[in-house]
Amino acid sequence: MDPRLHQVIEHDDVDELHRLIVEDQKFLDRVSEDPFPNTLLHIAAAAGKIQVAMEVAILKPEFARKLDPEGYSPIHLALQHEHYQTARALITLDPELIQVRGRRGITPLHYVAGKEGDNELELLAEFLSVCRSSIEDLTSRCETAVHVAVKNHNLKAFKVLFGWLRRVCLTRILNWKDQDGNTVLHIAAFEGQTEIIKLLIGYTNVNVKNFQNRTALDIFQVNPHFDEAVASRLHPRSTSTLSLSQYFSSELSVFEKYSNFFGIQDEATRNMVLVVATLIATATYQAILSPLGGYWQDDSSNPPANSSSVITANSSGIAIEKPHQAGNIIITGSQLYSFAYLNGTAFVASIASIAVVAISLWPHTLIIYFSLTILSLAYCFFLVIEFPKSDRVVGTLLYEFFGMLLGTTLALPIPMWLRHIRVVSRVDATWRRLSNILGSKG
Incomplete structure (x- = not known):
């Protein structure tokens, strides 16, 4: 790297950066010619240099989505080095950076869901609020952020995710399976995380089986942390399950036909x-x-004088009307x-x-x-x-x-x-x- 860039990054000097660009307008493009470039934005984000990182992201927005040779985007690098303010700054430019998949398909949301700490919890909540669709992103193992939190025994992160899913009516995601066919409930049963199991009951389908044909109860029964009270709530319900192929092969329901x-x-x-x-x-x-x-504005109980007219006259010449009530x-x-x-x-x-x-x-x-x-x-x-x-x-x-x-x-x-x-x-x-x-x- 040009030694002058080291000075720009070290001093977080935006003015010097622009002086270099004035001298060579293709300066930034030349750095990003490789298929997996280690751009100035990657270096600045990893170093936590917010001003330079933001300036480069504004000048070259495409840099923010590029992966370096190790498979990380600038926001991934900022998170790994705990430069959380840099990560926050980047998502103000483009909230969808939260959905950029890095190595093993891990997004920034997956990353913070697997980390413990108050700062990571706040960042997790912010990511969910800023980019709602990020909860549907999957890793290369088909894991959601909830899978990641449970597998990492991150109870606090799970509670943040679980509470948010309930608030936005997306609890159906709790029934999504990873590449082994395990839902979040299966994983919690594997890990013997009874508190998570108690929270999930009522929001997940206890009848679901993984690809080894085992329900959450089957898994939990052989776990060292087996709890009879919890197991009693995991018993499959009497209704049998249908595979997706069986459902599509069945006749249309009356509602579907309708x-x-x-x-x-x-x-x-x-x-x-x-x-x-x-x-x-x-x-x-x-x-x-x-x-x-x-409508009539008053009441009248006078008998009708002529069935074909509304207003008639009696023998004294006084006008009378058909009987009616006010409001008719x-x-x-x-x-x-x-x-x-x-x-x-x-x-x-x-x-x-x-x-x-x-x-x-x-x-x-x-x-x-x-x-x-x-x-x-x-x-x-x-x-x-x-x-x-x-x-x-x-x-x-x-x-x-x-x-x-x-x-x-x-x-x-x-x-x-x-x-x-x-x-x-x-x-x-x-x-x-x-x-x-x-x-x-x-």
């Missing part, structure tokens, strides 16, 4: 249907709140029936369209189903109370008719989905992203 039939796969079409259906639902709901002709719809008879039927049909169709689109996204759209149910109940309620007494029978019939349609549309998928999820929860898959394939949390 969602395939009604689901819309094209995203642009789905968005268009949702927008139009939402506008129709809004318009029809507003129409039932503000119908044509409006003014229009009556066939006009009211036609309005209520057509408006209700449009409302049901729009709600059904939204529900159909939401089916393919279950269970994440359950809150939408709940909202649609409340909206439907409110619509039917308004439909009944706004009808005048003279038309109350027709209003009740319409309420029952539309209520049945809405109830069937919204409630039918629920029992089908519950049966489907019971089957999916039995699948023992080595494929890490099974939940994405099946479209469910299972």
Whole structure:
């Protein structure tokens, strides 16, 4: 290396670095011509020279992802030499540096998950917060950061990872397997880590077997740290497991057939249907709140003088009206029936369209189903109370008719989905992203 670079790094001198670049503009490029270069950024990061490291990372962002001959990126080197402030500084430029795989596929997240110490714990929490997807990165042995923490008996790091996974609803990662087919629960049983086992029960599948066809209980029973109380909670449940090939070979469930039939796969079409259906639902709901002709503002119990008119005159010439209550719809008879039927049909169709689109996204759209149910109940309620007494029978019939349609549309998928999820929860898959394939949390 040019002796002048040693001076730049030793004194963390950014100005001198730029003077060298002015003298030779290809200076930094010449250093990185090797397939696995030991760039100025690698050297500065290993030495903890933040200013030079940041300046080079800004000038040459690609250096931050390059591996040196030993298989380490600059952020790996900063962590190995415990220059944590340098590592923090680098990820402010590019949070995805946390996902750079070095030797054996180890990322910076894997590295800090295997190290003990308060500084490493804080860095682990920061990495998770800054780059959520880093938790899905695997080493060359198909290990997640949780695997690494447990294998290194790093209880504090495991608790950080476990708590974060629960907060972001990613506990399904606890069931991912390494290259030997071991989940985190299997490894904890191997190592006799009873405290970790207790935490994992309820969040992992105790029925899962590794590639040696052993469950966590089978492994734990021969461990010197065997605990009968813990073992009793590891007993496999009565339901049998299915391999991924067995699951794919089985017939489609009723829910899968239902969602395939009604689901819309094209995203642009789905968005268009949702927008139009939402506008129709809004318009029809507003129409039932503000119908044509409006509402009566007062009560009247005068008998009708003419069934075909709203306002008539009695023998004394005093104007009288049909009997009504304040809040009733003014229009009556066939006009009211036609309005209520057509408006209700449009409302049901729009709600059904939204529900159909939401089916393919279950269970994440359950809150939408709940909202649609409340909206439907409110619509039917308004439909009944706004009808005048003279038309109350027709209003009740319409309420029952539309209520049945809405109830069937919204409630039918629920029992089908519950049966489907019971089957999916039995699948023992080595494929890490099974939940994405099946479209469910299972």
